[in-house]
Amino acid sequence: MSILKNVDPLIYELTQNELERQTNHLEMIASENFTYPAVMEAMGSVFTNKYAEGYPNKRYYGGCEFADKVEQLAIDRACELFGCNYANVQPNSGSQANQGVYQALLKPFDKILGMDLSQGGHLTHGSKVSSSGKTYSSFFYGVDENGRIDYEKVMEIAKIVKPKLIVCGASAYPREINFEKFRVIADEVGAYLFADIAHIAGLVAADEHPSPFPHCHIVSSTTHKTLRGPRGGLIMTNDEDIAKKVNSAIFPGIQGGPLVHVIAAKAVGFAENLKPEWKEYAKDVKANTKKLSDVLLKRGYDVVSGGTDNHLILVSFLDKTFSGKEADIALGNAGITVNKNTVPGETRSPFVTSGVRIGAAALTARGMKTEQFEIIANKIADVLDDIENVDLQAKIKQEMKELASNFIIYDRPTY
Numbered sequence: 102m103s104i105l106k107n108v109d110p111l112i113y114e115l116t117q118n119e120l121e122r123q124t125n126h127l128e129m130i131a132s133e134n135f136t137y138p139a140v141m142e143a144m145g146s147v148f149t150n151k152y153a154e155g156y157p158n159k160r161y162y163g164g165c166e167f168a169d170k171v172e173q174l175a176i177d178r179a180c181e182l183f184g185c186n187y188a189n190v191q192p193n194s195g196s197q198a199n200q201g202v203y204q205a206l207l208k209p210f211d212k213i214l215g216m217d218l219s220q221g222g223h224l225t226h227g228s229k230v231s232s233s234g235k236t237y238s239s240f241f242y243g244v245d246e247n248g249r250i251d252y253e254k255v256m257e258i259a260k261i262v263k264p265k266l267i268v269c270g271a272s273a274y275p276r277e278i279n280f281e282k283f284r285v286i287a288d289e290v291g292a293y294l295f296a297d298i299a300h301i302a303g304l305v306a307a308d309e310h311p312s313p314f315p316h317c318h319i320v321s322s323t324t325h326k327t328l329r330g331p332r333g334g335l336i337m338t339n340d341e342d343i344a345k346k347v348n349s350a351i352f353p354g355i356q357g358g359p360l361v362h363v364i365a366a367k368a369v370g371f372a373e374n375l376k377p378e379w380k381e382y383a384k385d386v387k388a389n390t391k392k393l394s395d396v397l398l399k400r401g402y403d404v405v406s407g408g409t410d411n412h413l414i415l416v417s418f419l420d421k422t423f424s425g426k427e428a429d430i431a432l433g434n435a436g437i438t439v440n441k442n443t444v445p446g447e448t449r450s451p452f453v454t455s456g457v458r459i460g461a462a463a464l465t466a467r468g469m470k471t472e473q474f475e476i477i478a479n480k481i482a483d484v485l486d487d488i489e490n491v492d493l494q495a496k497i498k499q500e501m502k503e504l505a506s507n508f509i510i511y512d513r514p515t516y
């Protein structure tokens with residue numbers, strides 16, 4: 102029985118449409134996932150009504166006794182999950198978490214060194230169109246001709262730039278990040294080392310990717326990508342002084358009242374991540390991504406860096422006549438949702454691109470294994486091999502809908 106359906110049938114119908122889209126299509130955008138119904142229930146709870154500016158036991162409003170407990174649980178679970186001493190669970194998003202990190206540690210015009218957006222980095226790692234690139238003097242490193250971070254080259258750039266902070270972590274990098282090597286570079290130039298693990302956090306939490314601790318001074322993440330929690334951000338550190346600065350930077354620095362309902366949902370998500378089953382999920386994500394990569398390589402596609410160590414692959418079409426945008430549309434027509442993405446050596450604009458980024462976290466959450474990923478990868482190759490064949494796309498869309506119907510995750514749009 103849906104209250105929403107009676108109160109606002111238009112919005113209800115749109116949530117129903119979205120549920121059908123998420124159910125019938127294969128969701129392969131590397132930053133998306135399917136969260137738990139319990140997380141959704143916590144997000145829809147009465148905590149949405151509560152103002153709780155401040156931090157547990159240090160609030161600017163009365164009536165926070167339960168909000169305090171919720172936030173403290175979220176903090177304690179995040180610290181247990183990532184093996185660190187301090188966590189701020191208030192950032193409303195990954196971008197705001199990163200803004201908080203910079204505000205805590207830097208002054209305007211200080212130098213930061215991050216991974217170039219076009220090479221796999223993120224807007225908030227110093228891109229000139231983001232506040233990170235407008236407020237701070239940003240410099241970039243990229244990947245080598247094999248699509249991998251060249252740590253010697255990063256050291257060379259760092260020695261020239263002398264940044265106050267180095268950002269490691271990426272949005273479209275299929276290989277492990279070596280935090281230890283980054284720390285050597287940061288120490289050499291006297292910089293803070295900041296890891297943005299938004300994409301790989303779920304793997305880190307399962308020991309399926311090396312931890313940024315103890316190497317990084319500060320770590321940010323989102324909670325909704327490979328972690329499968331609610332949409333939101335997170336900042337962690339082992340340094341008490343940095344933790345205090347982060348707390349002031351988030352509130353009152355850049356945010357007002359925290360979203361207590363989302364913090365409650367983060368706590369529920371972290372509890373899921375702490376269960377033994379989480380490790381199995383993370384292992385499956387990696388195995389499924391590897392299957393995707395192996396099949397596409399076998400079918401003659403250029404998988405950047407020759408494979409993957411994590412939850413995503415980047416497929417380059419620099420050697421093809423079609424663009425990332427055309428591939429994205431053709432795959433979408435075939436019921437497979439991916440995103441166009443720039444690739445190393447890019448020759449096209451960010452709106453067109455020469456590649457696609459494909460991730461396995463969401464379909465793995467639906468219970469798919471390597472057997473299904475082998476089928477899906479071959480269908481992806483079939484679409485790309487004959488990219489203008491709209492009849493084939495329509496046929497595959499039907500096949501993918503049938504495949505997806507065996508892996509239902511939600512029976513209604515709201516919980």
Ligand code: DSN
Nearest residue numbers: 131132195223272273
């Ligand atoms: N938009 C996210 C992604 O797709 O990787 C990063 O913020």
